[in-house]
Structures are given as C-alpha cells and as structure tokens.
Amino acid sequence: MVSKTLINILLIEDNADDAELVQAALSNVKDNPYCIQWVTSLAAGLARLKSGSEHEPIDVVILDLMLSDSSLNCSLNSTLNTSLNSASNFVSRGENRANITPNSDQSLAAFDQVVQAAPDSLILVLDNNEERAQQIFARGAHDFFTKNHINSYWLPRALRYITEHKKHELVVCAVEKELFEERERSRITLNAIGDAVLSIDLAGNLIYINRAAEIMTGWPQNDALGRPIAEVFNIINSTTRKAVINSTTRIIHENEIVTLEANPILLRSDGTECVIENSIKAIYNRDGKATGAVIIFHNADDSRTTALKMTHLAQHDFLTGLPNRLLLTERLSQAIGLAYRNNMQVALLFIDLDFFKHINDSLGHAIGDQLLQSVAERLVSCVRATDTVCRQGGDEFVILLSEIERPQDAALTAEKLFVAFSEPHLIGVHELHITLSIGISVYPGDGKNAEALMQNADAAMYHAKIIGRNNFQFFKMEMNARAMQRSFIEASLRRAIKQQEFILHYQPKIDIASGIIVGAEALIRWQNPKLGLIYPAEFLSIAEECGLIIPIGGWVLREACQQLRTWLNAGLRIMPIAINISAAELKHKYFLDGISQVLRETGLPPYYLELEFTETILMRDAELSVTLLESLKAIGVQLTIDDFGTGYSSLSYLKRFPVGTLKIDSSFMRDLDMRDHARENDNATIVSAIIAMGKNLKQRVLAEGVETLEQFAFLRSHRCDEAQGLYLSSPMPAEDFSRLLVSNALPMLRNHQRTDFS
Ligand code: C2E
Ligand code: MG
Ligand code: MG
Numbered sequence: 001m002v003s004k005t006l007i008n009i010l011l012i013e014d015n016a017d018d019a020e021l022v023q024a025a026l027s028n029v030k031d032n033p034y035c036i037q038w039v040t041s042l043a044a045g046l047a048r049l050k051s052g053s054e055h056e057p058i059d060v061v062i063l064d065l066m067l068s069d070s071s072l073n074c075s076l077n078s079t080l081n082t083s084l085n086s087a088s089n090f091v092s093r094g095e096n097r098a099n100i101t102p103n104s105d106q107s108l109a110a111f112d113q114v115v116q117a118a119p120d121s122l123i124l125v126l127d128n129n130e131e132r133a134q135q136i137f138a139r140g141a142h143d144f145f146t147k148n149h150i151n152s153y154w155l156p157r158a159l160r161y162i163t164e165h166k167k168h169e170l171v172v173c174a175v176e177k178e179l180f181e182e183r184e185r186s187r188i189t190l191n192a193i194g195d196a197v198l199s200i201d202l203a204g205n206l207i208y209i210n211r212a213a214e215i216m217t218g219w220p221q222n223d224a225l226g227r228p229i230a231e232v233f234n235i236i237n238s239t240t241r242k243a244v245i246n247s248t249t250r251i252i253h254e255n256e257i258v259t260l261e262a263n264p265i266l267l268r269s270d271g272t273e274c275v276i277e278n279s280i281k282a283i284y285n286r287d288g289k290a291t292g293a294v295i296i297f298h299n300a301d302d303s304r305t306t307a308l309k310m311t312h313l314a315q316h317d318f319l320t321g322l323p324n325r326l327l328l329t330e331r332l333s334q335a336i337g338l339a340y341r342n343n344m345q346v347a348l349l350f351i352d353l354d355f356f357k358h359i360n361d362s363l364g365h366a367i368g369d370q371l372l373q374s375v376a377e378r379l380v381s382c383v384r385a386t387d388t389v390c391r392q393g394g395d396e397f398v399i400l401l402s403e404i405e406r407p408q409d410a411a412l413t414a415e416k417l418f419v420a421f422s423e424p425h426l427i428g429v430h431e432l433h434i435t436l437s438i439g440i441s442v443y444p445g446d447g448k449n450a451e452a453l454m455q456n457a458d459a460a461m462y463h464a465k466i467i468g469r470n471n472f473q474f475f476k477m478e479m480n481a482r483a484m485q486r487s488f489i490e491a492s493l494r495r496a497i498k499q500q501e502f503i504l505h506y507q508p509k510i511d512i513a514s515g516i517i518v519g520a521e522a523l524i525r526w527q528n529p530k531l532g533l534i535y536p537a538e539f540l541s542i543a544e545e546c547g548l549i550i551p552i553g554g555w556v557l558r559e560a561c562q563q564l565r566t567w568l569n570a571g572l573r574i575m576p577i578a579i580n581i582s583a584a585e586l587k588h589k590y591f592l593d594g595i596s597q598v599l600r601e602t603g604l605p606p607y608y609l610e611l612e613f614t615e616t617i618l619m620r621d622a623e624l625s626v627t628l629l630e631s632l633k634a635i636g637v638q639l640t641i642d643d644f645g646t647g648y649s650s651l652s653y654l655k656r657f658p659v660g661t662l663k664i665d666s667s668f669m670r671d672l673d674m675r676d677h678a679r680e681n682d683n684a685t686i687v688s689a690i691i692a693m694g695k696n697l698k699q700r701v702l703a704e705g706v707e708t709l710e711q712f713a714f715l716r717s718h719r720c721d722e723a724q725g726l727y728l729s730s731p732m733p734a735e736d737f738s739r740l741l742v743s744n745a746l747p748m749l750r751n752h753q754r755t756d757f758s
Contacts, residue, residue, distance in 0.1 A: 006033055006035055007033050007034050007035065007059045007060060007159070007163060008035050008037070008056050008057065008058050008059045008060070009026075009034050009035065009036045009037070009058070009059065009060045009061075009062060009159075010037050010039065010045060010048055010049065010058045010060070010061045010062070010118075010121075011023070011036055011037065011038040011039070011062045012039055012040075012041070012042060012044070012045035012061065012062070012063045012064060012067065012114070013038065013039075013040065013062070013064045013067075013126070014040045014041060014064065014067050014068055014069070015064065016040075018064065018126070018147060018150070019038050019040075021147070021150045022036070022062060022126075022150055022155065023036055023038070024152070025150050025151055025152045025154075025155040025156065026152075026155060026156060026159070028152045029152070029156045034159070035056075037058075041067060041068075041069040042067045042069050042070050042110050042113070042114075043069055045061070045063070045114065045117075046113055046114065046117050049061070049114065049117035049118040049121070050117050057120070057121075058118055058121050059121060059122065059163070060121060060122045060123075060124060060159060060162070060163070061114055061118055061121050061122070061123045061124070062124045062126060063110075063111065063114055063123060063124070063125050063126065064126045064127070065102075065107040065110065065111060065125055065126065065127040065129070065132070065136075066101060066102065066107070066126075066127065066128070067102065067110060068101065068102070070102035070106045070107055070109070070110035104129070104132060107127070107129075107132065108132070108135060108136070108139065111123075111125065111136060111139060111141070112139060115139065115140050122142045122143075122162045122163065122166055123140065123141050123142055124141070124142060124143045124144070124145060124158065124159070124162065125141045125143070125144050125145065126145050126146075126147055126150070127144065127145075127146065128146050128147055128148075130144075130146065142162040142165070142166070143158045143161070143162050145158065190210040190211075191210050191211040191212075192211075193210070193212065194212055194298060195212060195296050195297065195298045196210065196212040196213035196215075196216045196217070196296065196297050196298060197209075197210040197212070197213055197294060197295070197296050198210075198213050198229065198232065198233060198294070198295045199283065199292055199293065199294045199295070200229045200292050200293055200295070201291065201292045202290065202291060202292055204228055204229050204230075205226055205227065205228055205229070206224050206225055206226060206227050206228075206229055206232055207225065207226075207292065208225075208294075209221050209224045209225065209232070212298075213297075216266065216268070216274070216276075216297070216298075216299065217232050217233065217234075217266065217268055217269060218268040218269030218270050218272075219232045219269050229295070233266070233295060233297075234266065234267040235261070235264040235265060235266050235267070235276070235278075236264060236265050236267060237261065237264060237265075238263055238264060238265050238275060241265070244261050244264050263275050263276065263277060263300050264276060264278070266297070274299050274300075274301060275299070275300040275301055276297045276298065276299060276300055277297060277298055277300045278295060278296065278297035279295075279296050279297070280293055280294070280295045280296075281293060281294055314326065315327035315330075317390075317391040319369055319372060319373065319391070320372060320373050320376035320391050321376075322376050322380075322389055322390055322391045322397075323388055323389070323390040323391075324390060324391060324392075325390065325392055325393065327388075327390065328388060328390035328392075328398055328400060329450050329454075331388050331400060331402075332346070332348070332400055332450040332453065332454075333449075333450050335400060335402040335403070335443075336443055336448075336449065336450065336453075338402070338403070339402075339403065339443055339444075340444075342403070344403045344404065344405065345403075345404050345405065345406065345407065345442055345443055345444070345445075346400070346401065346402055346403070346404065346442070346443040346453070347400075347401040347404050347407065347409065347410035347413075347440060347441070347442045347443075348398060348399070348400055348401075348440065348441050348442075348443075348453050348454065348457040349398065349399040349401070349410060349413065349414060349417075349438050349439070349440050349457065349472075350392075350396070350398055350438065350439040350440075350441075350454070350457035350458050350460065350461040351379070351396065351397040351398065351399065351417075351436050351437070351438050351461070352395060352396050352436070352437045352438075352461055352465065353375065353395040353396075353434050353435075353436060354434065354435045354436065354437055354465075354469040354470060355434075355469075356368070356371070356372075356394075356395035356434065357395070358620065358621075359371060359432060359434070362621060363430065367427055367428065367430060367432075370427045370428070371425055371427055371432055371434065372391075372395065374425040374426075374427060375397070375425070375434065376389065376391060376397070378420050378421065378425075379397055379399065379417070381420065382413065382416045382417050382420050383399055383401070383413065386402055386403070387399060387400060387401050387402060388400040388402070398454075398457070399413065401413060404442075407440070407442045407445070407474065410440045410442060410474075411440070411472070411474075414438050414440065414472040417436060417438070418435075418436065418470075418472075421434065421435060421436055435469060435470035436470065436472075437461055437464040437465045437469045437470065437471065437472075438460075438461060438464055438471070438472035438473070439456075439457045439458060439459065439460025439461025439462065439463065439464055439472070439473055439475065440457060440460055440472060440473065440474045440475065441453045441454075441456035441457035441460060441474075441475040442474070442475075446475045455480075456475040456479070456480065457475060459475060459479040459480055459482070459483045460473045460474060460475040460476075460479055461473070462479070462483065463479050463482070486542055489538070489539055489542050490542055490546050490548070492528070493526075493539060493542065493543055493546075493548050493552075494548065496526055496528070497548065497551050497552065497555070500555075501526055501527050501528060501529070502524055502525070502526055502527070502552065502555060502556075502559075503524075503525050503527050503733065504522045504523065504524060504525070504556065504559055504560060504563070504734065505522070505523050505524075505525055505731035505732055505733060506520040506521070506522055506523075506577065506731060506732060506733075506734060506737040507520060507521045507523060507724055507729060507730065507731035507732070508520050508724070508728060508729045508737070508740065508746065509521065509578075509702060509722050509723070509724045510722060510723050510724070510728050510746070511721065511722055512712075512715055512716050512720055512721060512722060512723050513716075513719075513721075515746075516744060517575065517740065517741070517744055517746070518575055518576075518722060519575045519576045519577065519578060519610065519722075520575070520577050520578070520737060521577075521578045521579075521580075521612070521724065521731075522556065522559075522560045522563075522577050522578065522579050522580075523536065523580075523731045524536055524540075524552070524556055526538075526539055540582070544582055544583070544584055547584065549582050549584050549585060550584060550585060550588055553581065553582060553584075553585040554594060556579050556580075557579060557594065557595065557598050558598050558602075560577050560579050560609070561598050561599065561602040561604045561609060562602055563577070563734055564577055564602075564604055564608050564609075565602045565603060565604050567738060567741065568604070568608075570738075572738060572741050572742065573741060574608060574741070575608070575741075576607065576608050576609065576610040576638050577608065577609065577610060578610035578611070578612050578638070578640060579609070579610070579611060579612065580612045580642065581611050581612065581613050581617075582617075583617045583620070586613065586617060586625075586628065591628075592628075592631055592632070592635070595609075595611075595632070595635060595637065596635055599635070599637075605636075606635050606636030606637045607636060607637075607638065609637045609638065610637065610638035610639070610640055610661075611632065611637055611638070611639055611640065612640045612641075612642040612663065613625075613629075613639070613640070613641060613642060614641075614642045614643045614646075614647065615641050615642070615643055615644050615645070615646060615647025615648075615649055616643070616646065616647040617647075618641065618647070618649075618653075618657065619647050619648060619649055619650075619653065622650070622653045625653075625657065626653070626656050626657060629657050629658050629659065630658055633658045638660050638661070639657075639658065639659040639660055639661075640659060640660065640661040640662075640663055640702070641657065641659050641661070641662050641663060642663050642665075643663070643665040644662045644663055644664050644665060644690065645664055645665045645667075645668055645686060645690060646665045646667070654693075654697065655697060659699060660699060660700060661699060661700045661701070661702055661721075661722070662690060662693075662694050662699050662700070662701050662702070663701075663702045663703075663704050663724075664687055664690050664701065664702065664703045664704065664720075665704070665705075666704050666705020666725070667705075668683045668686055668687050668690075668703075669683070669687075669703065669704075669705045669706060669707065669711050669725070670683055671683055671684075672684055672687060672710070672711045672714050684714065687703065687714070687715070687718065687720075688718050691715075691718050691719060691720050694721075695719075700721040700722060701720050701721050701722070702720075702721060702722035702723065702724060703715050703720050703722070703723050703724070703725070704723075704724045704725060705724075705725050705726075706723045706724065706725030706726075706727045706728060707725055707726050707727050708727055709727065711725075711727065712727055712728070728746055729746055
C-alpha cells in the first residue's frame with residue numbers, strides 16, 4: 001500500500017480551518033505525493049474507509065480526536081453512519097464543527113473504530129491533549145500531532161517518517177514470511193530424506209536432529225536437543241570397539257568435509273548397534289565465523305546390501321536367476337587361470353534348445369519363459385555346485401565345468417543332460433519335450449582364453465545342429481573353417497542378391513502314361529562370377545538361417561512368373577511351373593500378399609503357378625498349414641507336397657491339406673526295380689502304398705529322383721501319375737526348356753517307348 005508514489009490521505013476533520021491548515025502544510029511538499037480526501041465527520045470517515053474496493057485504498061488517516069460527532073457516533077448506533085455517510089463526503093471550505101466536544105473515552109472509542117475500519121492504514125492523530133497520546137499509541141496510532149505543530153515542516157516530515165517506517169515493516173514481514181517458508185521447506189526435506197542429520201553449536205551441543213537421526217540414534221528430538229553430541233551420536237571403532245573420540249567440535253574449525261572415522265559403529269540409545277558412514281561439515285555465518293557443524297550419516301549395512309543387490313542384478317539373468325554372460329566370462333577366466341596352475345582342464349558346453357522358437361511362437365512367450373526357467377533348473381540339477389550354468393541369452397545356455405581331468409568328463413555331463421531332458425517339462429497344462437544341441441570345447445586344447453573357448457564351443461554346437469540336433473559334438477579345427485566359410489557365403493549371397501547372380505533351371509515333369517511333359521520344377525542356381533555354378537545345397541540353408549531366403553524366394557517367384565509370361569506371350573504351350581517354398585517364406589506375414597501381387601503384376605493365370613512345400617514344413621504346424629493352403633487354393637495356384645514320405649504326415653491332416661499332388665521323395669527310388677520287388681523291397685512297398693493312397697485321396701502322385709529305366713518301369717506298372725528325374729531330363733536353363741516345350745521330345749522317352757512300354 002505504501003510502495004506506490006501517490007499517497008492517499010483521508011483527513012477526518014470537522015474544523016475547516018484545521019483542515020485547511022493540514023492541506024496547506026502538505027501542498028508545498030516537493031513532487032507532492034499526497035492526495036487528500038477530506039471528510040468532516042467520523043461517520044463519513046468510517047463510511048469512506050469501509051467503502052473498500054469501490055475507491056482507492058487509504059494509506060494514511062489523519063484523524064482529529066476532537067470530532068464533534070465522536071460523542072454522537074459512539075452513543076448512537078451505526079444507523080447514524082448511514083445518514084451521515086452521503087451527506088458529508090464533500091465539505092465546503094470554512095464549515096465549522098458542531099459545538100459538541102467528546103470526552104476522552106469517546107475520543108478513544110472513535111479512534112478504535114477508525115483502526116477497525118482501516119487496519120492496514122497508517123493513522124496520524126491530531127489532538128491537543130498530549131496526555132492521551134500514550135493511550136493512543138498503545139491502541140495502534142502511528143503518530144500524534146498537536147494542532148499548533150501542523151506546519152509545512154513537521155507534518156510532511158511525520159508523514160514521510162511513518163510511511164517509510166511502514167514500508168520497512170512490510171519488507172521485514174515479507175522476509176520473515178520467506179524465511180519461515182524456507183525453514184519449513186528445509187524441515188520437511190530434512191525429515192523426508194533417508195540420511196540422518198544432526199547439527200551442533202560451537203559448544204558441541206545438539207541444536208537440530210531430523211527424523212532419520214531420531215530413528216537411527218533412538219533419541220527423540222525433545223530429549224536429544226541441548227545434549228552434548230557424544231551422548232546422542234555415540235560411536236565406537238568397529239574393530240577395537242573403543243569409543244571414537246568425538247572430535248566434532250574440533251572439526252568445526254576445519255574448513256572441509258571430514259569423516260570422523262571409516263565405518264564406525266553407532267550405539268543406539270537402546271544399546272543396539274549399526275555400522276554407519278558419516279561426514280561432518282562446519283557451518284559458518286555471514287562473517288565467515290564457524291557457528292557449529294552438521295553431521296550426516298546413514299546405515300552402511302543398507303548401502304552394502306544395495307551394492308550387493310546391484311552387482312547381483314548386473315551379473316545374473318533376470319528370467320532364470322542364472323549367471324549371465326558377464327559373470328560367465330569372469331568365472332571362465334578364473335577357471336582357466338586355476339587350471340593352468342593345477343595342470344587341469346576346463347570344459348565349456350554350449351547348449352542350444354532345439355526348436356524352442358517353435359514352442360515360443362505357437363504357445364506364446366509366457367509359456368516360453370516358463371520353459372526356459374524349467375530348463376535352467378534341470379541344467380543346474382545335472383552339474384556340481386562348483387560348476388557354473390549360465391544363460392547366454394535367448395534359448396542358449398552355457399555350462400562351465402571348472403576342473404576336469406579329461407574331455408570325456410564333459411561328454412559324461414552331456415550324456416547326463418540328455419537323460420534328464422528325455423523327461424518332459426510340465427508347464428501349466430502342457431507337457432513339453434525339448435532336446436538339446438551341445439557343442440563342447442576344452443581348455444587348453446581348443447583355446448587358451450575365454451573368447452576362443454566360447455567361439456569354438458559355439459561352432460561345435462552349430463555342427464551338432466547341422467547333423468540333426470539332439471546330440472553333442474566336441475570342437476574340431478575344421479568346424480572353424482566351416483564357420484568361416486559360412487560367413488563368407490553369407491556375405492557373398494548379399495552381393496549376389498544385389499547383382500542378380502541367380503538363375504533358374506527347369507526340370508520337366510512327365511505324365512507317365514502319355515509321356516507328355518505336363519509341368520516343370522524351377523530350381524535355383526547361383527552363377528557365381530568366381531566359383532561358377534553353385535547348387536542350392538551349398539547356400540540355401542545359410543540363406544534360411546540369415547533370413548536372406550526371403551529376398552531370394554521373392555526373386556524366384558517373380559522370375560518364374562515372368563518367364564511363364566514370356567513363353568505365353570511367345571505363343572508357346574505352357575504348363576504349370578513349380579517353385580519351392582521354404583519354411584521362413586511360408587511363415588512370412590506378406591507371403592500370401594506377395595504371391596497375389598506377383599500374379600497380378602505379371603498377369604499370369606494362377607493355375608500356372610505351382611507351389612511345393614516339403615511335408616516336414618507343413619507338419620510343423622499342421623493346423624496353420626491347413627488354413628494357409630486353403631487361402632492359397634482360393635487364389636487358384638496349384639499345391640504340391642514335396643519330399644513326401646519323410647515328414648510323418650498323419651492321414652487326418654493329409655486329407656485336410658487341399659493339395660493336388662504328392663511328390664514321393666527321391667530317397668524311395670533307391671533299389672526300386674522290378675526284380676527286387678519280388679523280395680518285398682521296403683521302398684517298393686512304400687512307393688506302391690503312397691501311389692494307392694494318392695488315388696484314394698484323389699491326389700496325383702509324382703515320383704522324383706527317377707534315375708533309371710527300372711525305376712521308371714516300376715512306377716509305370718504301379719500307375720504312378722508323373723515322374724521327374726535325371727532319367728527323363730536334368731534341370732536346364734530357360735532357353736533349353738522353351739525348345740523342349742516346342743518339340744516335347746525327350747530322347748529317353750522315345751527309347752523307352754520303343755523298347756519296353758510301347
Ligand atoms: P527338391 O525340391 O526336392 O528338388 C529336387 C532336387 O532333386 C533338385 O536338386 C534336383 O536337381 C534334384 N534331382 C533332379 N533329378 C534327380 C535325380 O534323378 N536324382 C537325384 N538324386 N536328384 C535329382 P537341387 O536343384 O539341387 O535342389 C535341391 C533342393 O533345394 C530342392 O529339393 C529344394 O528343396 C531346394 N531348392 C531348389 N531350388 C529352390 C528354390 O528356388 N527355393 C527354395 N526354397 N528351395 C529350392
Ligand atoms: Mg521341390
Ligand atoms: Mg523334393
């Protein structure tokens with residue numbers, strides 16, 4: 001209210017001469033800041049003060065205590081206020097007071113009313129009765145003036161003084177408020193933190209203790225304050241158990257943070273103990289003089305436990321609780337060092353779960369996680385407590401056998417694992433069987449350091465996978481060479497995709513009864529600029545593992561469709577061309593869309609595109625395969641089960657797979673000839689059974705890998721529908737195949753017809 005430059009004064013004075021005196025005294029002030037509103041009665045004054053927000057607030061009230069209406073106003077009630085209110089807001093000069101003089105009590109009561117109406121205003125009282133001054137000050141007046149002192153020197157001076165004083169009071173008030181808030185903030189913060197905080201004065205007596213310190217020392221604030229620090233903060237040396245000389249007061253004079261002693265024991269008021277970590281710092285006032293010290297401490301046991309917990313988390317797998325790769329590397333290096341000194345050996349078993357991904361994908365991650373936990377427990381149950389079982393990540397585990405005498409010990413552990421894993425894992429309602437592929441490397445023979453041993457055990461595991469899973473392999477040097485070759489092929493394949501080094505060869509499919517070419521299988525080859533023509537066996541499995549099969553398969557699909565379109569445009573008699581679909585392609589989310597899109601783009605009638613899926617791939621998730629095959633059938637493409645007879649199809653699924661052709665695997669062609677058939681050759685039995693079954697299911701049966709006249713004759717005599725194989729024609733480039741389409745002349749068929757079966 002007094003911070004602004006303009007000062008609003010309400011002059012309550014019923015004597016016009018006095019009022020003029022006041023106004024004149026203030027009018028000559030330099031840069032006159034005063035804005036005077038004059039009222040001639042107490043009632044009008046009170047009304048103005050109570051009018052509140054309607055007007056500018058009044059900063060200073062100059063009140064004549066001898067107002068004639070003081071007596072009236074105090075004896076009558078406030079109804080009079082109202083009538084006087086409007087009448088006397090503006091007063092003409094020279095107006096004289098009514099001839100009633102209030103007594104002292106009435107004057108004081110009038111003053112009180114003003115104070116009540118304007119609690120925030122400064123009040124300067126005009127009164128000739130100096131004795132009353134004392135009483136007036138006691139009731140809250142800011143200054144007192146006898147009328148003969150009203151002049152242009154004293155009145156402005158008094159006003160200046162009281163307004164400045166008020167300003168100062170307000171600042172002090174604001175500072176106090178801020179200080180209070182600051183203190184509250186500190187108090188709440190200090191009580192909320194986990195660290196214990198004490199502070200002492202120069203004499204070493206306690207002047208502050210926070211909640212945590214109360215709890216840790218066992219001293220409630222009321223008892224603790226004022227006591228010597230050594231009583232509340234009672235510490236002893238953790239080894240000697242002697243009292244630590246509590247030199248906090250000495251520390252006050254050292255200008256740095258100090259620790260009394262490393263991890264002393266705090267003796268609580270109830271006699272219990274705890275190890276603490278502490279620090280002490282002196283507190284200084286504005287002049288740089290030490291006034292005391294603050295002591296901060298916390299339970300070191302807690303931080304030790306936390307530190308241990310953190311280390312455990314960093315070194316262990318979250319899901320299984322097993323040591324992780326980090327801890328394994330550490331333990332492996334230690335084991336190598338120890339084995340070196342003791343002339344012992346160390347074995348690493350690198351374990352990968354077979355088809356875990358399949359379980360995870362089909363039953364969901366929650367089941368997958370539980371299975372991993374169950375696997376972890378079983379692995380641990382198979383080794384000694386001194387060995388380390390670690391989860392390497394995903395479905396890979398590593399077992400470190402730290403002190404073995406010969407590599408065979410590792411083989412024994414592996415055998416033990418196979419036995420343990422022959423039992424199913426019971427996960428919820430599921431009984432899950434999972435097998436292991438294990439690669440073993442042994443120190444020092446297979447590597448002198450942790451990294452080499454890990455790499456070589458991994459290579460051996462990979463080898464175990466290749467040769468059929470569910471087995472263990474010791475590392476051999478050639479495996480490394482193979483691993484290197486693998487990464488070389490992968491890099492070359494990436495380049496091959498970019499530079500379009502692939503080509504398709506077409507192998508005819510013959511209708512056995514008529515000898516007519518009824519289709520062909522497109523087979524990929526890699527025309528490597530340096531190595532020449534490479535067959536799929538050399539690169540497809542690597543392409544599958546590293547995901548490159550997706551772009552490669554996409555290329556095969558498009559290339560075959562485009563080729564057919566070219567032949568169609570050239571007016572050739574075309575027939576369905578089969579392409580092979582890998583597991584990864586089948587599972588790919590855009591597989592169906594990809595097929596439709598290429599058919600659309602090339603404008604090829606879907607009937608001419610045939611897809612071959614191996615029986616194994618289809619049976620891996622038979623239910624899903626049914627759905628997928630149905631969708632493909634709806635597109636209108638032909639469907640064939642490849643390598644039939646190797647994938648353990650169940651008859652019920654076979655009925656539900658909407659496929660047109662069963663392609664008997666080439667392995668059944670072995671020993672298949674008429675003469676041996678008399679001896680009930682196994683393959684002959686299987687092939688004839690498949691042919692009969694195909695007829696029942698109304699599916700065509702094709703025999704692949706037909707290499708000899710005898711095989712062909714056998715198939716023909718058993719009414720097999722189609723044949724494919726070297727005896728009839730090897731796969732050939734597109735130009736050769738197009739010539740064949742024109743002539744339909746396969747030399748061996750001519751032979752064949754001429755000799756045996758015409
Ligand atoms: P597959 O689908 O069973 O193809 C038949 C394989 O048998 C072909 O080998 C073919 O050249 C070979 N073959 C043909 N006639 C005879 C014969 O009389 N005797 C014997 N022993 N073999 C014969 P290829 O071309 O090396 O392909 C091998 C496998 O690679 C194929 O087996 C197929 O699974 C896969 N493959 C080939 N091309 C592709 C492709 O474009 N994509 C995918 N995903 N896989 C392909
Ligand atoms: Mg095939
Ligand atoms: Mg096949």
